Amino acid sequence: MPRTLTINGQEVSAGNEQTILEAARDANIRIPTLCHLDGLTDVGACRMCLVEVVGSNKLLPACTTRVQEGMEVHTDTERLRAYRRQIIELLFAERNHVCAVCVANGHCELQNLGIAVGMDHVRYDYLFPRLGVDLSHERFGMDHNRCILCTRCVRACDQLEGAHTIDVLGRGARSLIVRDMNIPWGESTTCTSCGKCVMACPTGALFKQGSTVAEMVHDVEKLAFLRAARERKVWNV
Amino acid sequence: MDKLKFASVWMGGCSGCHMSFLDLDEWLFDLAEAVEVVYSPVADIKTFPQHVDVTLVEGAIANQDHLELIQTIRKNSKLVVSFGDCAVTGNVTAMRNPLDGAEVVLDRAYKDAQLLRPQVPHDDGIVPPLVDHVVPVHAVIPVDLYIPGCPPPAKRIRAVLQALVEGKSPEMIGREMLKFG
Numbered sequence: 543m544p545r546t547l548t549i550n551g552q553e554v555s556a557g558n559e560q561t562i563l564e565a566a567r568d569a570n571i572r573i574p575t576l577c578h579l580d581g582l583t584d585v586g587a588c589r590m591c592l593v594e595v596v597g598s599n600k601l602l603p604a605c606t607t608r609v610q611e612g613m614e615v616h617t618d619t620e621r622l623r624a625y626r627r628q629i630i631e632l633l634f635a636e637r638n639h640v641c642a643v644c645v646a647n648g649h650c651e652l653q654n655l656g657i658a659v660g661m662d663h664v665r666y667d668y669l670f671p672r673l674g675v676d677l678s679h680e681r682f683g684m685d686h687n688r689c690i691l692c693t694r695c696v697r698a699c700d701q702l703e704g705a706h707t708i709d710v711l712g713r714g715a716r717s718l719i720v721r722d723m724n725i726p727w728g729e730s731t732t733c734t735s736c737g738k739c740v741m742a743c744p745t746g747a748l749f750k751q752g753s754t755v756a757e758m759v760h761d762v763e764k765l766a767f768l769r770a771a772r773e774r775k776v777w778n779v
Numbered sequence: 780m781d782k783l784k785f786a787s788v789w790m791g792g793c794s795g796c797h798m799s800f801l802d803l804d805e806w807l808f809d810l811a812e813a814v815e816v817v818y819s820p821v822a823d824i825k826t827f828p829q830h831v832d833v834t835l836v837e838g839a840i841a842n843q844d845h846l847e848l849i850q851t852i853r854k855n856s857k858l859v860v861s862f863g864d865c866a867v868t869g870n871v872t873a874m875r876n877p878l879d880g881a882e883v884v885l886d887r888a889y890k891d892a893q894l895l896r897p898q899v900p901h902d903d904g905i906v907p908p909l910v911d912h913v914v915p916v917h918a919v920i921p922v923d924l925y926i927p928g929c930p931p932p933a934k935r936i937r938a939v940l941q942a943l944v945e946g947k948s949p950e951m952i953g954r955e956m957l958k959f960g
Contacts, residue, residue, distance in 0.1 A: 638874070641959040642929035642959075648960070653959060653960065657954050662957060663868070663927075668914075670912075672878070
């Protein structure tokens with residue numbers, strides 16, 4: 543049974559299994575996302591896609607909230623815009639994001655969202671944590687300074703490659719993306735070196751070795767293609 | 780109408796923002812008509828003057844001199860502009876922050892990597908001591924306007940200055956005006 547709801551006052555019809563994010567996309571309403579990636583399951587981690595639903599005093603992540611009959615959704619209110627800018631500023635303050643010397647400069651989803659939310663400066667104190675760079679893998683590298691803990695690499699490795707080499711260690715801002723039981727990437731016996739985690743990364747945290755400033759372009763679309771090819775036997779790009 | 784009193788300052792940065800400013804080429808003649816340059820690294824003026832209308836600050840706060848000068852700048856300027864990523868975020872200048880203070884960085888640069896007479900330069904009153912923790916300008920004084928970019932492209936600088944000369948506040952929105960790096 544299809545559901546009828548309104549998004550920003552516009553009547554929208556959606557399948558009952560669809561999320562607010564999917565319904566909005568079908569109606570050409572753009573909701574900003576960061577931890578969402580087409581082809582992977584959603585986890586609602588980054589909170590960029592939070593929306594207001596009339597009748598709920600909580601803000602709900604559009605990527606993990608199913609549509610309901612008669613739902614009234616607002617995706618672009620002043621309150622949401624303020625929170626989204628706050629989220630992006632906090633992500634910049636939490637680790638050492640130096641766009642000027644980053645491999646992903648010009649191709650970075652975090653940088654693009656900074657522009658989208660109108661961030662001209664960060665109002666919070668930068669934490670400047672001391673974090674490492676893992677260059678032990680022969681083809682890829684991981685710079686924890688640039689990681690926003692979106693877990694797209696974790697999900698790509700688990701759901702698309704089936705290796706589950708990558709996971710999250712610890713809690714909160716101190717969490718780290720690790721390989722196997724927190725060993726150097728190059729020593730992992732489960733990593734197949736497929737590079738799907740590198741494709742999935744929204745920032746410069748995962749990169750191909752040898753790339754210098756602004757050279758790292760991620761192939762996120764390839765992951766959605768792989769998923770569609772496997773599950774629905776759709777092979778067109 | 781009096782000309783706008785314009786200053787630019789070079790703090791903890793590489794001067795790339797000022798280079799980008801010079802990339803405005805012939806528009807600098809128009810700017811020179813509209814403003815009076817009262818302080819700048821490209822002008823030989825020794826002390827920061829009073830009653831400045833607009834001051835562009837390039838660079839992060841990285842040493843004791845910066846800490847003192849930025850207070851004078853704030854006191855004497857109507858509008859203080861963080862000019863470029865180092866001023867706005869700390870950027871490359873602040874990349875030493877996770878390394879536990881200035882001393883370890885100075886040792887690495889002047890002692891560990893030197894074969895002949897390794898020593899950290901020091902001269903009271905001449906070489907300003909580094910602060911342990913580099914911060915953006917707005918961490919020390921209130922800032923009125925931010926121009927991101929490493930360096931900010933000349934077009935972006937021109938859009939801001941053009942608006943200020945015309946007495947308007949510049950619209951800092953979109954990729955052209957806000958992209959960091």
